[in-house]
Amino acid sequence: MLYEELMMDSGVLTKFELFKRITQINQPDISITQLSEEKSLNYQQTFIILNEINNDLLKIMKTHPSILKKAGKIDSTKLLVTIDEYRYFLLKKSVPFQFILYFLNHEEPSIDDFCQRYFVSRSTVSRKMLPLKKHVKQFNLRFGYTEANLIGDERAVRVALFNALWLGTRGTAWPFESVAFEDAERLAGAYAEYFPLSRTYLGAKELTYFAAIFLCRTRKKFFVPYDSRYDFLMMDNPYYDFERLNKELGAEQTLSPEQSKGESSFIFFLAHYAPFYTLDDDPSLFQTLHDFSTRPNLVYDIVSEFLDYAKRNIFKNEPEALDNSIIIGNLLNVMFAFYALRQPFPNLEKLVEAPKTRSKADQFLETNIHLFFEEKSQEKGSKFIYTIKKPLVNAFKNILLPIYDKPKHAEHLKVGVAFEHNFLLVSKIYQFLNDLGFVDAAPYKEELNDEYDLVISSSLLPRKKTPDLPLYFWDLSYKEEELADLYRVLQQLFEQKNIVED
Numbered sequence: 001m002l003y004e005e006l007m008m009d010s011g012v013l014t015k016f017e018l019f020k021r022i023t024q025i026n027q028p029d030i031s032i033t034q035l036s037e038e039k040s041l042n043y044q045q046t047f048i049i050l051n052e053i054n055n056d057l058l059k060i061m062k063t064h065p066s067i068l069k070k071a072g073k074i075d076s077t078k079l080l081v082t083i084d085e086y087r088y089f090l091l092k093k094s095v096p097f098q099f100i101l102y103f104l105n106h107e108e109p110s111i112d113d114f115c116q117r118y119f120v121s122r123s124t125v126s127r128k129m130l131p132l133k134k135h136v137k138q139f140n141l142r143f144g145y146t147e148a149n150l151i152g153d154e155r156a157v158r159v160a161l162f163n164a165l166w167l168g169t170r171g172t173a174w175p176f177e178s179v180a181f182e183d184a185e186r187l188a189g190a191y192a193e194y195f196p197l198s199r200t201y202l203g204a205k206e207l208t209y210f211a212a213i214f215l216c217r218t219r220k221k222f223f224v225p226y227d228s229r230y231d232f233l234m235m236d237n238p239y240y241d242f243e244r245l246n247k248e249l250g251a252e253q254t255l256s257p258e259q260s261k262g263e264s265s266f267i268f269f270l271a272h273y274a275p276f277y278t279l280d281d282d283p284s285l286f287q288t289l290h291d292f293s294t295r296p297n298l299v300y301d302i303v304s305e306f307l308d309y310a311k312r313n314i315f316k317n318e319p320e321a322l323d324n325s326i327i328i329g330n331l332l333n334v335m336f337a338f339y340a341l342r343q344p345f346p347n348l349e350k351l352v353e354a355p356k357t358r359s360k361a362d363q364f365l366e367t368n369i370h371l372f373f374e375e376k377s378q379e380k381g382s383k384f385i386y387t388i389k390k391p392l393v394n395a396f397k398n399i400l401l402p403i404y405d406k407p408k409h410a411e412h413l414k415v416g417v418a419f420e421h422n423f424l425l426v427s428k429i430y431q432f433l434n435d436l437g438f439v440d441a442a443p444y445k446e447e448l449n450d451e452y453d454l455v456i457s458s459s460l461l462p463r464k465k466t467p468d469l470p471l472y473f474w475d476l477s478y479k480e481e482e483l484a485d486l487y488r489v490l491q492q493l494f495e496q497k498n499i500v501e502d
Helices: 003-007 010-025 032-038 043-060 083-091 095-105 111-118 122-128 130-137 154-169 181-190 201-219 228-234 244-249 257-270 283-294 298-313 319-323 325-341 348-352 360-376 380-403 423-436 446-451 461-465 482-497
Strands: 142-144 149-151 413-418 439-443 454-457 471-473
Touching (some): 003 010, 003 095, 003 154, 003 348, 010 032, 032 043, 043 083, 095 111, 095 122, 095 154, 122 130, 130 142, 149 154, 154 201, 154 257, 154 348, 181 244, 201 257, 228 257, 228 325, 244 257, 298 319, 298 360, 325 380, 360 380, 413 446, 413 482, 423 439, 423 482, 454 461, 454 482
Parallel strands (some): 413 439, 413 454, 454 471
Antiparallel strands (some): 142 149
C-alpha cells in the first residue's frame, strides 16, 4: 500500500491525488471536465475540491495566486507550492501522522491527552489508524494507546518511524520538536563514514532524520539491546568504533556501557540493513566486502552459494554480471538484515512504488531464487530462512532485476516494416528499432500478418486489406521528436507481451 493511502483518509487522499495530477499536467488552461473524467468524479465534486485546494494554497502561502480561471479551467503554471509541501500540509491534519509526531515529541504521551489536544474521539483515532495498524502488524509492531507508542523490536520501530516521517516531509520540514536540528546533524556527521547515504544530497538529509529518531527514542529511555548475531561482523573489529557514541552524546546524555554497546551496534546495523550501495568506489562498500569475506559467517556463505547457483541457473549466458561489487555488497546487506532480524521489516520502497504487473523477467527470477532458498531453508543451520523466505526472495529479486537483461531474456516484439524500397529511407528506422534491443524488425510480408505485434508503414494500404492489422502509420517526412512517440508505443506493447497472466 502506498504511503498516502496509509496516512490519509479517502477525502484527503482524493484532494492530494488531484493536486498531484495538476502539477504533472502543468498547463495554463486545464479543463475541470477533463480532470473530473480522469479521476472518475462528477464536475461539481471536482470543482469543490479544486476550491478547497485553492484555499489551502493561501493558508500555506498568503500571497499565493489563485489557480482557478473562468470557463471551467484552472492554471497549474501558477502553482508555487510543491507537492512535498502540500503533502506535509495535509498530513499535519491527518490523525495517523499527528499521532506519530505526538508520541515521538511529547513526554508521557497517552491516548486521552492526544484526543484532548487534537479534538478527536478514541473511536475516531482507532478507525483512522486502522490501515497503518494493519501495515505495521506485518513487522510484528503494534500501536500502544495507554502509553501512546509504537511497540515491538526497537530496530523495526525506528525504521518504521523514519519511513513515516521522511516520506511525509521529504526533508522540507523538521518535524522533531524535542530534538534540535544541530544535535541530529552533529550525530549524523560523526557516523557519516559508515553510511553510503552520507555521500548523496538527499541521503545526507535522510541520515539526519535517522539521528533525530535515535535521539528522540534514547531520551525517552527506549533502547536497542545488543544482538549476538552481530558478533561475527562487529566483535574485535577496529572498523566499528564502540567508544564513539558517548563521546558524541556528551556528559549529559551519557549511556551505560550496556546501552552504549546496544545503541552503537544499532547504528552499525543501520549501515547494512538496506541495499544502500550505488557507487563502486564507495569506501564503505570495500569495507563490507572485506569484512564479510574474511570473517567466517553464514551470511557470506549463503550469498556465495546463491551467486554460484545464479551463475549456473539464472545468468548462465552472462555470469560475469554477478561479479559486480555493488550487487554483491547489496546482497550481503539484505541477507545480513534478514539473518539478524529473522522477520519481515519496514521497507521504504514498498511505500512509494505503485503495484506493477508482473513481467516474465520478474517471474523467472522469482521462481529460480525461490527454488534456491526453498532448498536452503531445509538445511540445519539455515532453517530460519523458512519464515522469511517470501520477503527475502523478493529483496534478492529486486537487486538482480536491474542487471537482468530483460530484452535478451524476454519475448521480443515482431515488427514488420512497410516502407518504400530505398536504403536511405529505411536504414534510420531499422537502426532505431534494432538499438532498442527488444524488437525484431524485418520487411513486411502479408503472409505473416497473424504473427506481427506491430506493422510500421508509410502507407495505409496494408490496413485496407486487413482492417484489424496493428498498424502504426509513419510519415516519411517525420521529425526526430516523433521517434519518442513510436518508442512509447513499442515499449507498451513489449510490456504487455511480457506480462504474466495470474
